[in-house]
Amino acid sequence: MRASTRTRPAPDPSGVVGTVRLGRGARALLPRVRPGDVVALDQHDLDPATARALVDSGVAAVLNASPMLSGRYPSRGAEVLAEAGVPVLDGVGAEGVATLREGARVRIHDAQVLDEEGVLLASGRVVDLETVLTEMAQARLGLTAQLESFTRNSVELLRREEGLLLHGQGMPTPATSFAGRPAVVVARGHGHLAELDALRPFLREQHAVLVAVGAAADDLRKRGHRAEVVVLDADGELPSAPALRAATDVVVCGGQGRAEVTASLERLGVRPLHVDSSAATEDAALLIAHAGDAELVVTVGLATTLVDFLDQGRPGLASTYLTRLKLGPSLVDAAAVARLYSGRVRPHHLVLVVLAGILALLLAVGVTPVGQEWWDQLRDFSEGLFR
The missing domain is CATH 3.40.50 (Rossmann fold)
Known part of the structure; x- marks a missing residue:
C-alpha cells in the first residue's frame, strides 16, 4: 500500500520531523534543501555524490518513490545515506509522494509518513545499512549485464x-x-x-x-x-x-x-x-x-x-x-x-641553499692554516671584549 488510507493513529511524538521538499531528481532539489528538511524524490540508484550532497545539506530523511537499489549494479548512494544515519524510505510510490505537499511538515516513524495531526500519508520500506549491504552484494551480479550494455553503447557512439x-x-x-x-x-x-x-x-x-x-x-x-x-x-x-x-x-x-x-x-x-x-x-x-x-x-x-x-x-x-x-x-x-606536485623553487629555498653554501665554505676554510690563524684572531678578539 502506497497511497494514503487517511487513517488516524494515536499521537506519537517519536520519529523524525521535517519540512517536505519535493522533486523528481535529487540534483534539482539540492538548491532548495535546508537542514532538517525531508526530501521526497523519484530516482533509481541514487549516486554517491548526490547522496553526500544531501548529507552535507543536513537532510532529516529521504523518501524515494523508486527503489534505492534497482539491482542493476551496486549503487552506493543508499550506503552513503545509511552510514550517515539519515533515515531512508524507498518504494513509497508515485501515489505516496503525490499525497505530500511542498513545505508541509511531516513525521517519519518506522515505515510510515504522517502529517502534523498524525494522519498516515504514505508508507514504504525502511532502508538501513544492513539492507543496503545485502542488496549491494546481490547487485554486483548485475554488473555483467551493465557492462555488456555499456560496450554496445560505446560502439554505437563511436560509430555515430x-x-x-x-x-x-x-x-x-x-x-x-x-x-x-x-x-x-x-x-x-x-x-x-x-x-x-x-x-x-x-x-x-x-x-x-x-x-x-x-x-x-x-x-x-x-x-x-x-x-x-x-x-x-x-x-x-x-x-x-x-x-x-x-x-x-x-x-x-x-x-x-x-x-x-x-x-x-x-x-x-x-x-x-x-x-x-x-x-x-x-x-x-x-x-x-x-x-x-x-x-x-x-x-x-x-x-x-x-x-x-x-x-x-x-x-x-x-x-x-x-x-x-x-x-x-x-x-x-x-x-x-x-x-x-611540490611546487616551484621558492625564496626561502634559495636562502637555505645560500646559508648551507656559506657554512660549507667556512668549514672548508677553517681547516687550512690561514683559517686556523683567522680563528685564533677571532678568539683573541672575542676574549678581549669580555675582559
Whole structure:
C-alpha cells in the first residue's frame, strides 16, 4: 500500500520531523534543501555524490518513490545515506509522494509518513545499512549485464560521432589559449572543493587554464579563481551571470534547450560557442582542452572508477569511456597532482641553499692554516671584549 488510507493513529511524538521538499531528481532539489528538511524524490540508484550532497545539506530523511537499489549494479548512494544515519524510505510510490505537499511538515516513524495531526500519508520500506549491504552484494551480479550494455553503447557512439571523438571535427575554437599550459577541468562532484583547495599552489604557479562545467564556475569564483572557459549543458543548471561574464569563452553542449540557453546568454552580453554532440558536458570540456593542445588535463570532481561511472546513471557513460581513452596519458586526477606536485623553487629555498653554501665554505676554510690563524684572531678578539 502506497497511497494514503487517511487513517488516524494515536499521537506519537517519536520519529523524525521535517519540512517536505519535493522533486523528481535529487540534483534539482539540492538548491532548495535546508537542514532538517525531508526530501521526497523519484530516482533509481541514487549516486554517491548526490547522496553526500544531501548529507552535507543536513537532510532529516529521504523518501524515494523508486527503489534505492534497482539491482542493476551496486549503487552506493543508499550506503552513503545509511552510514550517515539519515533515515531512508524507498518504494513509497508515485501515489505516496503525490499525497505530500511542498513545505508541509511531516513525521517519519518506522515505515510510515504522517502529517502534523498524525494522519498516515504514505508508507514504504525502511532502508538501513544492513539492507543496503545485502542488496549491494546481490547487485554486483548485475554488473555483467551493465557492462555488456555499456560496450554496445560505446560502439554505437563511436560509430555515430567518430569525427568529433577521434578527429576533433565540430569542436569549437575558443579564444582562450591552451597551448603550453595545463588545463584544470572542474565539475561539481564529491570532494571537488577540497581537491580545488589542494591544487592552489599548482594553479598559482603553473598558470593553468580553468575550465568549469556548469555551476562549478560559481564554486571557482567563491574560491577566488576565474573560469576562463565555462562549458554548459543546454538542459542543465546555469552558473551566475557574473561567472559567465567573467569567462573568456562559454560553450553550450547539445540538448533540446540550446536555443533558449543561447538567447539567455546573449541577453547577458555573452556570445556562446556550440558543440553538437551527445557527449556528457564534462567530457566535452575535456575534449575542448585536449583539442587546444593543453600539455596536461587535470580533473576535479569527475568520476574516477567504473562503479563511479555506473553510479552517475546517465547515457553519457560511453562518451566518458571514449573521451578518457582519447586523452590517454595527458589526463590526470587532481588527487594525484596534489600528492606529487611540490611546487616551484621558492625564496626561502634559495636562502637555505645560500646559508648551507656559506657554512660549507667556512668549514672548508677553517681547516687550512690561514683559517686556523683567522680563528685564533677571532678568539683573541672575542676574549678581549669580555675582559
